[in-house]
Amino acid sequence: MICVRVNDESYSYDIHSLIKAFYPEEDIKITPMDTDKNSDSDMPEFLVCANKNNISIDLEGRSIRNIPTDNSLYEDRAAYKSELKRQIYLALSEHTGKELPWGTLTGIRPTKLAKTCLDNGMNSNDAINHMKEFYLCSDEKACLATEIAIREKKVIDDIGADASGYSLYIGIPFCPSRCLYCSFMSYPIAAYKKEVARYTDCVKREIDYVASAFAGRRLDSIYIGGGTPTTLDADSMVDLIGYLKNRLDITSIREFTVEAGRADSIDEGKLRAIKSMGVDRISVNPQTFNEDTLRLIGRKATAAETIRAYKLAREIGFDNINMDIILGLPGETMDDIKYTLDNIADLKPDDLTVHSLAVKRGSKLAEMLMDGGKITDTDVMLRNNVIDYDEAMRLTQETAASIGLHPYYLYRQKNIRGNLENTGYAAEGKAGIYNILMMEEVQDIVALGAGTVSKRVYRGDMAGRIERCDTHKDLMLYMDNIDDMIERKRRLYDA
Template identity: 40%
Template structure:
C-alpha cells in the first residue's frame, strides 16, 4: 500500500483520476497527515500550472509501475475537443494549416504526453469533423429523448435501464409526451430550432409499435423540424426489433438506427446478460436493409469477459459482412452502478494489454474496409484507460454524436436521466440542467422537470 501526499492543491480528486490509471484503489491511499511516513509526495514545488503537476505524477508513477499510458496525462472524456481548442488558438496566430497541425501535434505529445498514434488520431478526427459539419448553426440545438427501459440488464450497464411491465411504460410515456410538447413549444417561442433528434436509452424499441408511432407523432407535432438534418433512433437490442416497428420508424422518415450486437460470440452474450443470439443480429440487419435505412450503426465492446483478441476481431469481421454504415468500438468500462463492479471491481485493470491489441488490430481492419474514425470519447474506469471510437463510411457521420462531444451547441435532453447542457457561446460556457434519473420520480415530478428547463434554459436563451 503506497502512501501518497499531494501538497498545495485543493481539488485532489482531479489528480486522483490520473493516479488511478497507474494504481488500483487498493494499492494506495491519499493522506494529509502531517507526521505520517509517505512513499510519494507530489507538488512540493507548488507549481503554478496544473499540467505540470500532472506531468510530475505521470513521470514518477511511470517509473514506479513501468506503465506509459498512451493518453498521457489526460483524464478528461473529450480529447478531440482539447485538440480542436489547441488548434483553433494557434489559428488565431498563424493561418498556415500545416504549421498549425504540426504544432498542435507537438503540444499534445510534449505537454500532454500523448502517444504519437493517439495524437494523430484525435488530430485527424478533429479535422474530419471540421470539414464534415463545421460549427453548429446559430440558435440550433440537439434534442435527446431517453427511453430508460430494456428487456434485460447487461452486466456492465450503468445507464438508466429498467425492466418493467407495460403499465409502467405507459405512465412514463404520458409524462414524456408532456415534456416533449412543452419543450417544442418553448423552443419555437424562443427561436430555437432542432438540428438533430436522437432517441436513445435504454432501448427505445422496447416500446411497442403503437407506442413508437405515438412518440414519433408527438415529436413531429411539437418541434420545428424545418432545419432538421438528422433523426436517429436506437433499435439496439435485436430481440426488440420487429418488422412492424421498423416499418413505423421508416415510414416516419427516420433514416438512422442502431443494431448493437456488442459481441457475435454466443458464450459472451450469455455471460453479459444479453438475451439474443448472433443469428438474431443477422436477421435484424436483413429486416433493416429491407426498409432501406440510410445508416445503420452497430456497437461492439472490446474487453468483454472471457474474450480474447481473436474473438473480438471475429465479431468485427462478421459485422463487416453485414455492411453497417457506422461501427462504434467501445472499451469495457466498469462503472460503480454496474453488476460487473460487484463481481470484479478490478476487471478493467486486468484487460489493458488485450484491449490494446483489440483496438490496434481492429482499427486496421476497419480502416482497410473503408471506415473513418469520426468521433471519440473516453470514460472513467475504462479497460486500459483507452477510448471509444465511432467509425463511419464516407458521408455517414452522426452529427449528434459529434456535437455532444464537441460541446459547442445546446443539447436539450428529455426523459428520465436526461441532462440538458445549455451552451453560452459568448462565454464558451455550458450549464447543466438535469432531469431525475429514476423513472418513477420523473413521472411524479414532471412539472418540476419542466420548471427546471423554464428557469435554466428558456429564460436564459
C-alpha cells in the same frame, strides 16, 4: 492502496485520476499533507507539493522532482494544473517505467483539445506536436485525436453550430433484460409495460416545454436512446414521434437516430414504423458475436438474430446503421474479438462504435467483482481474460478501414479497461452528427426523459461556460415530479 499527500486539495481530482491511470488496480487515497501518518501502515506514500515557486514530488521516500515555477504560472489555474500534471506524469513515468498512451489527459474528451488547436489556427502537424509535447500523448494518439478533430470540425462548420442551433435527446429507460455491464437506468419492459403510456405522456409534457422555450431556434439533430427505445411497440413509437413532429419544427434536422439496440426488441413492424416517421439512422448493437459471451452478459438475442435484424433493416431501406461492439468482455480472448470483427467486416455497417469495457459502479459486473467469490465463474472469467488491448485496438482500426470506415469521434471513461478509449468509425458522410455535437459541447443539448442530462453551452462574453441539469434517474420519481423536471430546464435555459 496508495496514499497520496497533497498540500493543495483543490488539485485532488486531477492528481487522483492521473495516479490511478498509472496504477489501475490500486485504490488511491488523497489526504492533506499534515494528516498523521499511520506508523503501522506499509502502504506506498507519495507527496505532491504544488507551491507558488516550485512543484515537488516524492515517491516512496525518494524525491523525484523539484521544479521551479514562476508566480504568473501559479496565478493561471488551468496552466498551473497542466504543468502540475506534466510533472506528476514525468515522475511516475520515471518511477514505474511506464508511458500512458494519452499522456497527462485523464478527461473524457481528448479530441476537444485537438479541436481547440485547430480552431486557434494551428495546422494538423502543429496540433499533433502540441498534443505530444504539451500533453505527452503518444504519437499514435496525438495523430488519432487530430484526425478526428479535423473530421468533427468539418461537420460542425458545415452545420454552423451557432447560438441558434440545438439538439434533442429523448431517453426511453426500458430494456428487454439488463446486461451485466450496464450502469444506465434501465427497467425490464415486461414488468414495466403498464408504465409506458404514463412515461411517454411525461416526455410529451417536456416536448411541450421545448416547443415554447426553443421556438424559432434551429433543431439540428434528434437522438432517441435509452435504454432500448424499440422496446416500445410500433404504435407507441409512432405516437411519440408524431407528437414530437407536431410540436417542433423538425424541417432543419440533419439526422434523426433511434437506437434500436437489441435485436430482441426489433421487428419488421417497428422498423417500418420508425422509417415512415423520418428516422434515418439506427443502431443494431451486437456487442459481440460470441454466443457464450452473449449468454454470460445477459443479452437475450443471439448473434444470428442480430444479423437477421440488421439485414431486415437494410431491406427496409435504412442506409445509415451503426453497430456497437465491446472489447474486453468477460471471458473473451483475442480469437473471440477477431471473430466479432470478421462478422462486422461481413455485415459492413455504416458506422461502428468500439467500446473498451468499463466496469462501472451500479452495474451487476461491478457488484460481482466487489464481491469476489460470490459468482466465482464470472469473476474468474473476467480476471482471466487475456486481451492485448493495443492489438485489439489495432485490429478494430484495421477492420474499420477495410470496410471504408474512418474514426470520427472518441471519448474516454473512468475505469476503462486497457486505459484506452471508445471510438466511433463511420463511412464518408455517415458520421453520427448528434455524437459529434454532444461530444464536442458546441451547442445546447436538451435531454428529455428519466435519468437524462441537459446541457447549456454559453456563448459571447460567457463562452466556455457549460451548465447542466439532470432529471431523476428513478422512473417513478421522474413521473411523479414531472413539473419539477420541466422547471429545472426552465431554470437552466431561461437564466
